[in-house]
Amino acid sequence: MNTELFFIPFFPLAGFIMLALAGKRLPKRVVASIGAGSVGLSALLASATGIRFLLAPPQGQVLSLTLWDWMQVGGTTVSVSFLLDPLSLIMVLVITVVGFLIHLYATQFMEHDEGYSRFFAYMNLFVFAMLVLVLADNLVVLYLGWEGVGLCSYLLIGFWYADPANGRAARKAFIVTRVGDTAMAIGLFLLFSHLGTLNINELMIAAPARWPVGADTAVLAAALLLGGAVGKSAQLPLQVWLPDAMAGPTPVSALIHAATMVTAGVYLVARTHVLFELAPPVQAAVAVIGAATLLIAGLSALAQRDIKRVLAYSTISQIGYMFLALGVGAWSAAMFHFMTHAFFKALLFLGAGVVILAQHEEHDMFRMGGLRDKLPATFWTFLVGAASLSAVPLVTAGFYSKDLILWHAWSAPRGGAALWAAGLAGAFITSLYTFRMVFLTFFGESKTGISFKPGRAMTVPLMLLAGLSIIGGFVELPETLGNLPLFSRFLNPVLPAGPASSPEGVSEFFLQLDASFASLAGIGVAWVLYVLRPAFVVKLTAVPAVESARKFWLAGGDFDALYNRLFVRPFVRLAEMSKRDFIDSGYTGIADLSSAANHLLSRTQTGNIRWYAMGIALGAAVFLAIVVVLSP
Amino acid sequence: MEHGLILAAILFGLGLAGVLVRRNIIFMLMSVEIMLNAAGLAFIAAGARWGAVDGQVMFIFILTMAAAEVSVGLALVLQMYHSFRTLDTDKVSTMKG
Amino acid sequence: MTYLFYISAAVAVVSTLLVVTRTHAVHALLYLVVSLLSLGVIFFVLGAPFVAALEVIIYAGAIMVLFVFVIMMLNLGAQAAEHEQQLFKPGVWIGPSILCAVLVVELLYLLTSARQPVSAAPIAPKLVGIALFGPYVIGVELASMLLLAGLVGAYHLGRPHKH
Numbered sequence: 023m024n025t026e027l028f029f030i031p032f033f034p035l036a037g038f039i040m041l042a043l044a045g046k047r048l049p050k051r052v053v054a055s056i057g058a059g060s061v062g063l064s065a066l067l068a069s070a071t072g073i074r075f076l077l078a079p080p081q082g083q084v085l086s087l088t089l090w091d092w093m094q095v096g097g098t099t100v101s102v103s104f105l106l107d108p109l110s111l112i113m114v115l116v117i118t119v120v121g122f123l124i125h126l127y128a129t130q131f132m133e134h135d136e137g138y139s140r141f142f143a144y145m146n147l148f149v150f151a152m153l154v155l156v157l158a159d160n161l162v163v164l165y166l167g168w169e170g171v172g173l174c175s176y177l178l179i180g181f182w183y184a185d186p187a188n189g190r191a192a193r194k195a196f197i198v199t200r201v202g203d204t205a206m207a208i209g210l211f212l213l214f215s216h217l218g219t220l221n222i223n224e225l226m227i228a229a230p231a232r233w234p235v236g237a238d239t240a241v242l243a244a245a246l247l248l249g250g251a252v253g254k255s256a257q258l259p260l261q262v263w264l265p266d267a268m269a270g271p272t273p274v275s276a277l278i279h280a281a282t283m284v285t286a287g288v289y290l291v292a293r294t295h296v297l298f299e300l301a302p303p304v305q306a307a308v309a310v311i312g313a314a315t316l317l318i319a320g321l322s323a324l325a326q327r328d329i330k331r332v333l334a335y336s337t338i339s340q341i342g343y344m345f346l347a348l349g350v351g352a353w354s355a356a357m358f359h360f361m362t363h364a365f366f367k368a369l370l371f372l373g374a375g376v377v378i379l380a381q382h383e384e385h386d387m388f389r390m391g392g393l394r395d396k397l398p399a400t401f402w403t404f405l406v407g408a409a410s411l412s413a414v415p416l417v418t419a420g421f422y423s424k425d426l427i428l429w430h431a432w433s434a435p436r437g438g439a440a441l442w443a444a445g446l447a448g449a450f451i452t453s454l455y456t457f458r459m460v461f462l463t464f465f466g467e468s469k470t471g472i473s474f475k476p477g478r479a480m481t482v483p484l485m486l487l488a489g490l491s492i493i494g495g496f497v498e499l500p501e502t503l504g505n506l507p508l509f510s511r512f513l514n515p516v517l518p519a520g521p522a523s524s525p526e527g528v529s530e531f532f533l534q535l536d537a538s539f540a541s542l543a544g545i546g547v548a549w550v551l552y553v554l555r556p557a558f559v560v561k562l563t564a565v566p567a568v569e570s571a572r573k574f575w576l577a578g579g580d581f582d583a584l585y586n587r588l589f590v591r592p593f594v595r596l597a598e599m600s601k602r603d604f605i606d607s608g609y610t611g612i613a614d615l616s617s618a619a620n621h622l623l624s625r626t627q628t629g630n631i632r633w634y635a636m637g638i639a640l641g642a643a644v645f646l647a648i649v650v651v652l653s654p
Numbered sequence: 655m656e657h658g659l660i661l662a663a664i665l666f667g668l669g670l671a672g673v674l675v676r677r678n679i680i681f682m683l684m685s686v687e688i689m690l691n692a693a694g695l696a697f698i699a700a701g702a703r704w705g706a707v708d709g710q711v712m713f714i715f716i717l718t719m720a721a722a723e724v725s726v727g728l729a730l731v732l733q734m735y736h737s738f739r740t741l742d743t744d745k746v747s748t749m750k751g
Numbered sequence: 752m753t754y755l756f757y758i759s760a761a762v763a764v765v766s767t768l769l770v771v772t773r774t775h776a777v778h779a780l781l782y783l784v785v786s787l788l789s790l791g792v793i794f795f796v797l798g799a800p801f802v803a804a805l806e807v808i809i810y811a812g813a814i815m816v817l818f819v820f821v822i823m824m825l826n827l828g829a830q831a832a833e834h835e836q837q838l839f840k841p842g843v844w845i846g847p848s849i850l851c852a853v854l855v856v857e858l859l860y861l862l863t864s865a866r867q868p869v870s871a872a873p874i875a876p877k878l879v880g881i882a883l884f885g886p887y888v889i890g891v892e893l894a895s896m897l898l899l900a901g902l903v904g905a906y907h908l909g910r911p912h913k914h
Contacts, residue, residue, distance in 0.1 A: 663858040
């Protein structure tokens with residue numbers, strides 16, 4: 023009875039095939055039903071499986087299904103097989119449910135686009151690839167899904183391919199993630215050559231048996247897998263692709279670059295956490311990368327003008343939180359934040375999509391304003407999402423998940439005050455830029471007229487996601503507020519409980535106070551700066567130092583320029599050198615030499631008869647000289 | 655005998671110098687004749703040394719060849735003068751390059 | 752006999768030198784005739800009277816006369832003589848002269864490696880004739896063909912061409 027494991031990814035795959043083959047000939051309603059319906063069916067099936075999993079857990083908390091043997095190599099067999107355990111169940115539920123809501127939204131959002139069926143074909147293919155990724159039993163099938171989502175990301179970012187800038191953004195995303203993918207592939211090879219298997223469960227048993235904590239090979243393998251995760255999840259130093267990926271349609275940004283694909287890195291680290299526990303330096307690196315990324319991305323979000331870019335940097339920053347949690351060993355806290363983040367970030371992106379459509383495709387927030395009254399449904403749902411992102415205390419899901427991460431950053435053996443301080447500062451910056459976005463877009467005077475009002479297909483997903491952003495946090499109540507850790511208890515078989523937290527409940531409460539204060543302070547400062555005294559900000563940017571700082575963060579910490587100087591320009595220079603085929607110069611050199619010799623020798627053909635006679639005489643003299651010298 | 659050969663060598667050298675130095679085609683032809691003669695002298699001297707008739711036979715052939723060569727050569731000189739209006743060989747270098 | 756050889760040799764060398772250094776064509780030709788005549792004497796000393804006679808008759812008699820005819824036809828006058836004067840700048844004749852000197856020295860070196868007496872017994876014309884019509888008969892036939900070719904060629908090339 024494990025065939026539902028086959029059908030969950032099968033429905034989107036069937037949707038893709040149908041739309042790819044016949045999509046252009048079908049009317050839009052049919053395309054929409056196939057596109058959104060396939061994901062909806064998957065969501066229903068996943069929910070049913072989830073309920074059954076909760077009520078009657080299978081043996082070992084695992085459902086598995088083997089489809090066929092893919093390849094036999096090196097004495098082992100790699101088979102296409104799926105595995106459903108609590109971790110992948112969470113992922114599958116989020117992907118299918120949130121994915122379905124986004125597909126529903128997209129049926130109206132992309133209504134007037136002539137690539138309607140192509141869009142839904144790609145989206146379905148993406149959902150299929152992502153499901154393969156999370157359901158994979160072994161790292162090879164996971165890598166297959168990994169590459170599949172990378173391909174779909176490329177196809178969807180460059181969806182409006184007529185504009186070359188979109189193609190460039192798509193290529194940039196693909197190439198940067200490729201760097202990470204290559205590292206991950208090498209990591210896979212390393213694991214296989216040392217441990218002889220790529221089945222995840224077997225790996226998690228064999229690795230600690232084979233390597234002591236801190237073994238060099240384990241560190242190397244973990245570092246390589248981290249490289250792949252960093253690329254896909256847009257963390258330092260491979261985060262440069264995500265802001266440019268906003269060139270794609272907004273549902274794409276919501277699904278791929280907020281809720282699902284970019285969290286594939288987090289999923290990978292959580293899945294192979296045993297390996298990371300064997301490599302303390304790498305795990306420390308995960309935490310440091312997370313902390314650094316969340317700060318840099320947060321500051322960059324503060325300087326952006328394009329509403330989607332704010333959300334993109336915000337995504338990078340929030341995934342930084344997840345990495346921070348992974349780095350200190352709080353595996354389930356990271357997954358919890360992933361879940362809540364999927365809800366509110368998708369909500370924010372979808373709301374931003376409505377705003378953009380309503381403002382004549384305008385992206386610049388400084389040209390928006392006063393939409394509070396004109397788009398009420400959008401405003402209220404967006405506000406809920408923003409509150410959840412800023413971790414407004416007690417009522418939002420974001421509060422519980424972010425607070426859990428901050429608590430573990432402080433108290434875990436691998437955490438520390440520095441990491442916690444970074445997280446806290448990040449929380450302040452997060453609420454600051456989030457509410458800056460809200461106030462600029464929805465408050466103040468309206469600068470552009472309304473050109474669109476969302477219909478039911480768009481507002482229903484918004485409202486459902488808003489609801490989830492509020493109640494989604496109640497599955498994991500910390501000790502001080504009810505002590506209901508349902509979520510981590512559910513994940514316990516797969517992700518063992520985090521390191522023992524200190525028994526002082528007072529300390530946790532104190533940290534929660536700090537976090538609440540930080541988020542509310544951010545909202546307050548944003549209110550002052552952007553609603554009460556907007557002129558202050560203008561005066562501030564008149565200062566040259568502030569202005570150059572603003573430009574620096576507008577460019578996202580200017581990583582693009584750095585990479586351009588470090589990698590792109592030398593490579594282009596090498597390519598230019600090679601363009602002249604310098605390796606061929608060995609061969610062309612011979613031809614050039616002959617040509618030069620020809621030019622030289624043709625100068626002896628003067629047409630002058632005495633010159634020729636002189637040549638003969640000279641030759642005779644030389645020849646006789648040889649005879650004279652050599653004769654005895 | 656080698657005095658004859660030495661004389662032949664000297665005359666040959668003089669004729670060669672004449673070919674290389676003179677520009678007028680007539681003089682060059684004359685110098686070529688000197689060289690041919692020198693060669694013939696060498697043959698005769700060698701024949702005299704061995705007491706064989708072959709040297710004289712060779713000289714007769716050389717003589718014949720010189721006669722044919724001079725007649726054709728002078729006819730060509732006339733053509734050259736007709737076409738280029740000059741007997742200066744340095745000016746007749748259209749086969750340059 | 753030996754003195755005759757050396758005297759004629761001296762005459763031959765001097766007149767040849769004068770041939771290559773005259774500016775006037777006819778002067779040079781006349782010196783060439785002298786050179787040929789002296790060579791004829793040398794042939795006679797070396798025991799080849801028939802060849803000496805042939806040298807005088809054919810070489811000096813026919814070939815040189817041909818040269819004289821052509822020079823007279825071309826009418827190389829005084830301006831040609833002036834033209835030739837400029838060739839006696841040292842820069843013109845020094846190079847080739849050195850080259851030829853080198854060549855001659857090499858030849859002399861090679862030739863003086865062995866020593867033989869000078870004069871020889873005369874060889875009868877009859878033996879020459881027997882040799883020509885004996886082993887060398889093919890050479891004679893080829894020589895006659897060559898002369899025919901020369902004749903036809905000279906006739907053809909000597910015709911005035913209408914361009």
